[in-house]
Amino acid sequence: MDRLLIWVAVAIVALVGLWWLWGTASHKPSSVEVQVTVSEYSFKTSLTDFPAGTVYHFKITNAGTMAHDWMIMPAGETDESKALVKVEDSDLKPGVTLTRDFTFNQAGEFEFACHVEGHYEKGMKLPISVK
Ligand SMILES: [Cu+2]
CATH class of the missing domain: 2.60.40.420 (Cupredoxins -  blue copper proteins)
Incomplete structure (x- = not known):
């Protein structure tokens, strides 16, 4: 059970990280x-x-x-x-x-x-x- 919680936490951190990367990449200056x-x-x-x-x-x-x-x-x-x-x-x-x-x-x-x-x-x- 503890292990499962750790894996869920790791997955959430990874997803938030990917979302942040995607966000910064798509907000580069347009001019x-x-x-x-x-x-x-x-x-x-x-x-x-x-x-x-x-x-x-x-x-x-x-x-x-x-x-x-x-x-x-x-x-x-x-x-x-x-x-x-x-x-x-x-x-x-x-x-x-x-x-x-x-x-x-x-x-x-x-x-x-x-x-x-x-x-x-x-x-x-x-x-x-x-x-
Ligand atoms: Cu002049």
Whole structure:
């Protein structure tokens, strides 16, 4: 009888353990955070290579002293209507942090860019790659 109780206790502990493992495995984060820092006249990012299909949670901080854009553009593209995702300079003021979730759906060469008048020409772009 005592033995049976011990086996029941062991079985319960094992089941609770399995349930906990299953729970932690299924609650892994569903997006990858990317920290982007914007200033005059450059971008810094925690990631430059992006596998397609992953959900990225971009945290864009303006650490500069003037407003900037943050947009993901096909490499070298200057037509803002071609932006894959865009934060306007009217929103990204100095000291502000904004977030955007974005998933690349095709491989290619892209860049972070600021198209506030004159900034792109001053080098405000950063190449990124989607595999
Ligand atoms: Cu700018």
